Amino acid sequence: MKIKGIMQRLTGVIAGLTLVSVMLLATTGNAWAEDKVYLKDGRVLEGEIIREVNGSVWITYSIGGVEQKGAFFASGLIDRIERDATGDLPPSESLQAAKASTTKVSPRKPGEHRGVVITLEGMVGMQFSATPLEELIPWLEEQDVDVVVFKIKSGGGYALEVPILHDLLYNEYKPRFRTVAWIETAISAAAMTSHILEEIYFMPEGNYGACTMWSGALQQSDEYSTEKVIMMMEKVSAKANHPEAIMRSMQLGYPLSCNQNQNGDFTWYNSDEGEFLVNPKDRILTFDSEQAARFKFSKGTADNLDELTKLLGYPEVNWLGEHVAGEIFPISKAELEMREWRKGITTAEEKFQTYFVKYNMSIGNAQSAQDITERGMFVGQARRHLAVIKRAVKKFPIFALLRNLTPEWFAEQQEMLRDLMRQP
Amino acid sequence: MNTQLNRVWTAAAVGLLAVIGMTGAAAASSPTAAVSAVSGVMTGVLSGVSFDTPDQLIFKDGRIISGKVLEETETQVRFLVVVAGISGEQTYNKADILAIERGEVGDEVEATTTPARGGVDHPDNPIAADTADENAPGVYVLELTGKFGRDIAPTPIRNTIKDIAKYRPEYVIVVMDNTWETARGDERPDFAAEFDQFRITEEIEPILTKELPEILGYNPKVVVWVKTAMGGAAFLPLNFDTVYFSSDGKMGGIGNLTELFGSTGTAIVREKQFSLRMGRARGMAVRGGYDTKIVTAMARVGYVLSYRIERGKAVLVEAMPNSDLGEFLLTDNGEGENADSVRALARGEGNDVLTLDAKIAGILGVSKGQVDELDDLLYELEIERSHKVIEGKSKRLMERWGGELVSAERSLRDLWKQVGEIQVQGEYRERQAARARQMQIITKIILILEKYDEVYKVRLLKIPDGLPPVTQLEIMHEQLRQDQMKDRP
Numbered sequence: 001m002k003i004k005g006i007m008q009r010l011t012g013v014i015a016g017l018t019l020v021s022v023m024l025l026a027t028t029g030n031a032w033a034e035d036k037v038y039l040k041d042g043r044v045l046e047g048e049i050i051r052e053v054n055g056s057v058w059i060t061y062s063i064g065g066v067e068q069k070g071a072f073f074a075s076g077l078i079d080r081i082e083r084d085a086t087g088d089l090p091p092s093e094s095l096q097a098a099k100a101s102t103t104k105v106s107p108r109k110p111g112e113h114r115g116v117v118i119t120l121e122g123m124v125g126m127q128f129s130a131t132p133l134e135e136l137i138p139w140l141e142e143q144d145v146d147v148v149v150f151k152i153k154s155g156g157g158y159a160l161e162v163p164i165l166h167d168l169l170y171n172e173y174k175p176r177f178r179t180v181a182w183i184e185t186a187i188s189a190a191a192m193t194s195h196i197l198e199e200i201y202f203m204p205e206g207n208y209g210a211c212t213m214w215s216g217a218l219q220q221s222d223e224y225s226t227e228k229v230i231m232m233m234e235k236v237s238a239k240a241n242h243p244e245a246i247m248r249s250m251q252l253g254y255p256l257s258c259n260q261n262q263n264g265d266f267t268w269y270n271s272d273e274g275e276f277l278v279n280p281k282d283r284i285l286t287f288d289s290e291q292a293a294r295f296k297f298s299k300g301t302a303d304n305l306d307e308l309t310k311l312l313g314y315p316e317v318n319w320l321g322e323h324v325a326g327e328i329f330p331i332s333k334a335e336l337e338m339r340e341w342r343k344g345i346t347t348a349e350e351k352f353q354t355y356f357v358k359y360n361m362s363i364g365n366a367q368s369a370q371d372i373t374e375r376g377m378f379v380g381q382a383r384r385h386l387a388v389i390k391r392a393v394k395k396f397p398i399f400a401l402l403r404n405l406t407p408e409w410f411a412e413q414q415e416m417l418r419d420l421m422r423q424p
Numbered sequence: 425m426n427t428q429l430n431r432v433w434t435a436a437a438v439g440l441l442a443v444i445g446m447t448g449a450a451a452a453s454s455p456t457a458a459v460s461a462v463s464g465v466m467t468g469v470l471s472g473v474s475f476d477t478p479d480q481l482i483f484k485d486g487r488i489i490s491g492k493v494l495e496e497t498e499t500q501v502r503f504l505v506v507v508a509g510i511s512g513e514q515t516y517n518k519a520d521i522l523a524i525e526r527g528e529v530g531d532e533v534e535a536t537t538t539p540a541r542g543g544v545d546h547p548d549n550p551i552a553a554d555t556a557d558e559n560a561p562g563v564y565v566l567e568l569t570g571k572f573g574r575d576i577a578p579t580p581i582r583n584t585i586k587d588i589a590k591y592r593p594e595y596v597i598v599v600m601d602n603t604w605e606t607a608r609g610d611e612r613p614d615f616a617a618e619f620d621q622f623r624i625t626e627e628i629e630p631i632l633t634k635e636l637p638e639i640l641g642y643n644p645k646v647v648v649w650v651k652t653a654m655g656g657a658a659f660l661p662l663n664f665d666t667v668y669f670s671s672d673g674k675m676g677g678i679g680n681l682t683e684l685f686g687s688t689g690t691a692i693v694r695e696k697q698f699s700l701r702m703g704r705a706r707g708m709a710v711r712g713g714y715d716t717k718i719v720t721a722m723a724r725v726g727y728v729l730s731y732r733i734e735r736g737k738a739v740l741v742e743a744m745p746n747s748d749l750g751e752f753l754l755t756d757n758g759e760g761e762n763a764d765s766v767r768a769l770a771r772g773e774g775n776d777v778l779t780l781d782a783k784i785a786g787i788l789g790v791s792k793g794q795v796d797e798l799d800d801l802l803y804e805l806e807i808e809r810s811h812k813v814i815e816g817k818s819k820r821l822m823e824r825w826g827g828e829l830v831s832a833e834r835s836l837r838d839l840w841k842q843v844g845e846i847q848v849q850g851e852y853r854e855r856q857a858a859r860a861r862q863m864q865i866i867t868k869i870i871l872i873l874e875k876y877d878e879v880y881k882v883r884l885l886k887i888p889d890g891l892p893p894v895t896q897l898e899i900m901h902e903q904l905r906q907d908q909m910k911d912r913p
Contacts, residue, residue, distance in 0.1 A: 038867060038871070042864040042867070044863070044867055044901075056482075056484075056522055056523075072485070074484055074485075074522070075522075079871070080871065155700070156700075185703075185704060185707075187700045187703070188696075188700070204707070204710050204711040205663070205704075205707035205708055205710060205711040206707055207700070207703030207704050207706065207707045208703070209699065209700070209703060210696045210697075210699045210700035210703060211696075212692055212693055212695075212696035214689070214690075214693040214696065216689075217688055217689050218685060218688050218689020218690065218693040218694060218697070219689050219690055219693065220689075220690040220692055220693050252692065253692050253695060282691075282692075282695065283695060283699065284692070284695045284696045284698075284699040284700075285699065286699045286700055286702065286703030287703070288703060288706040288707050288710050288716060289707065289710050290710050290716070325638060325639045326634075326635040326638050326639055327638060328634050328638055350895070353895060354895055354898050354899060354902070357899045357902065358899075358902050361899075361902060361903060361906055362906065365906050365909070365910055369910070374909075374910070374912075377909060378906070378909070381906075381909075
């Protein structure tokens with residue numbers, strides 16, 4: 001078959017994504033990861049990596065429907081490994097070591113302050129999410145952490161995650177830890193999230209703002225949605241002692257100006273009546289670190305952890321974690337967990353469409369199969385792809401929300417696959 | 425680790441003593457006694473030996489043996505093997521072992537040696553070692569040439585800083601000389617612009633400002649020497665406080681910010697997009713210690729900026745110049761008759777946006793001086809009499825990357841052509857073989873695209889016509905796989 005033919009067929013498959021209506025035999029909940037091991041001889045093994053050491057793997061996979069359990073492949077035979085983001089893979093040795101190294105709580109020394117730096121990066125609602133942050137709290141408590149620094153580097157994301165993050169940071173983190181933001185880039189939803197924290201520090205290149213809500217082809221969100229978010233951010237500004245006018249200029253094209261009194265305090269206006277014009281009319285405000293410090297929005301600018309420690313007012317902080325070459329702060333277990341989360345959801349995001357196409361292809365093939373054995377083979381494959389989708393949704397619930405993958409949808413799919421196998 | 429070993433020894437000793445009928449606190453708690461006892465079971469089989477977290481030997485043939493590492497030399501491992509609660513001691517050659525997994529992570533610290541700054545301790549650094557003045561500061565020159573985002577990309581720069589770290593120089597001179605040309609290879613005018621290439625700089629800059637100092641353990645003096653820094657490359661020098669220009673150096677080509685989206689969407693959302701981009705660009709200027717007005721004038725049409733000199737320094741004014749105050753125009757509002765004429769643009773004299781040349785960069789304090797030779801630069805840095813220029817591998821590493829890209833592009837062309845040429849026809853076995861070949865080739869294509877993703881994603885990797893994106897290729901692969909399953913003899 002010519003490649004053009006394949007492409008045409010694929011277009012059909014993709015177009016038919018939402019038109020699936022099939023059946024299937026009762027299935028067991030097969031926990032099947034879709035790891036791929038690319039061998040140097042060109043073979044690609046798809047299945048579940050159950051163990052991995054120094055690049056060599058043990059993988060359970062199937063050939064023509066026959067399962068090969070725990071087959072071993074030495075690293076020398078392997079070209080590369082592509083991991084299924086939805087599976088619970090064995091952690092790498094370095095990760096294990098790092099985790100082990102920080103799981104024990106040593107007695108606190110007199111006057112000791114313990115801190116942790118956790119990066120929040122990527123898209124808000126995806127990589128930058130409340131889910132892993134919530135899971136870190138028990139470990140942070142166990143380690144007797146005083147200060148949690150969220151180092152932010154994000155260009156924004158889904159507005160729907162912002163109030164969830166506000167709730168978590170304000171009600172769970174702040175009562176337990178001194179919680180601060182350290183801004184490298186906080187744009188849009190990332191700035192709106194950080195806004196719940198009173199203590200905001202910048203890196204020299206830091207930038208913060210541009211919170212206008214939009215969707216599609218640069219279309220501003222409707223008036224009602226915009227107003228709801230403005231109201232939300234007014235409350236957040238009040239809770240964190242930030243002037244409301246600042247966030248309004250970040251959200252809408254309001255001018256922003258201020259006066260400074262003898263005590264150095266500022267009075268803010270969403271007009272140009274103040275002595276200092278910070279944002280002209282019809283522009284959207286994004287602070288740089290100089291502006292943020294000048295107008296006391298930030299508590300200061302720190303290029304590294306030593307500078308941040310001083311700004312936080314401590315002579316010294318025991319920053320938990322391992323020193324890793326090329327990293328500007330010690331890498332703690334919490335940070336490792338966060339990086340694992342980001343890696344996992346990024347892969348899942350990249351592969352999600354592929355998961356669906358594979359699932360639908362299998363169903364299409366099962367539907368057209370005349371032979372019950374052949375149909376069973378494709379239904380089995382569809383079940384495995386569906387299990388992967390289900391696992392992805394379980395691990396990263398945002399996918400369910402974004403694609404409307406409700407429990408009912410999964411039940412319908414199972415029923416459809418069962419029906420498919422009942423057909424003669 | 426010692427505690428764990430003691431526990432193991434104790435456990436082993438207790439097990440042994442239990443078998444041979446000897447019990448006693450003194451014997452069980454003595455590591456020496458325990459070792460003796462364990463040694464005594466070299467050929468025996470014992471029961472009752474257990475570990476909370478056993479060590480594992482993983483062999484290259486896939487076998488895994490649990491137990492406890494008793495002794496490890498460079499070539500062998502003496503191991504207490506435990507199988508179904510039965511133990512015995514064995515010695516294995518390390519050549520057969522893939523990995524040794526410890527039941528508990530120890531406190532061992534890898535011994536590291538840190539060569540002195542300047543590279544004098546580095547065995548691969550003949551220049552440093554042979555130099556007459558061992559205290560002379562080391563100077564490493566990193567030339568960034570070629571297309572920004574393609575030849576000048578994160579991977580080769582990251583490879584180069586590993587080389588820099590070997591020599592531990594005091595100075596790193598980054599020569600910025602990117603090719604400013606169209607896709608066809610024609611030279612681009614100054615008014616052409618690529619603001620959104622700032623994302624490439626955002627990936628490169630931390631390698632030099634954060635990763636390099638962290639690897640070295642100190643901050644080398646990074647000096648940027650601008651020959652051509654156009655498009656996204658213009659942002660890179662802004663991150664550093666020491667910049668020199670060559671006499672014909674220029675820095676700009678980012679003046680299309682407000683044209684990026686045309687008339688798409690609502691004005692306020694476009695404004696948001698400009699704002700967030702400018703926020704990030706201004707951040708770079710702040711890091712380098714420059715007035716953010718300069719980068720705004722470089723990027724945004726409609727931004728009016730003038731300057732005057734006060735006490736030898738430029739004072740920037742966001743207004744048209746006042747000649748009474750001796751002010752000069754940098755950029756006007758670009759509207760109506762202020763819009764740059766073709767004549768002005770052709771002569772590189774446009775002022776709708778700012779392009780820095782050596783003169784104006786010097787006036788505005790971006791450039792510390794004009795230098796056309798490395799010796800001139802070393803003179804400006806006041807190290808012309810005492811320095812050692814390190815002959816690192818940067819040029820080779822950067823060139824190798826360029827070569828890899830060309831080779832990758834050639835492979836992509838050949839492989840994609842092959843995919844199209846394969847006919848799935850004939851007997852069952854022939855059909856199967858044809859599809860398998862297609863799948864293999866598609867996998868190879870995906871591997872190449874993923875390996876050079878940093879160039880591919882900024883559309884600077886030349887790909888053959890019709891080659892779909894990776895996601896689509898993966899689906900094609902799956903389609904072929906399922907076709908294989910459906911096909912029957």
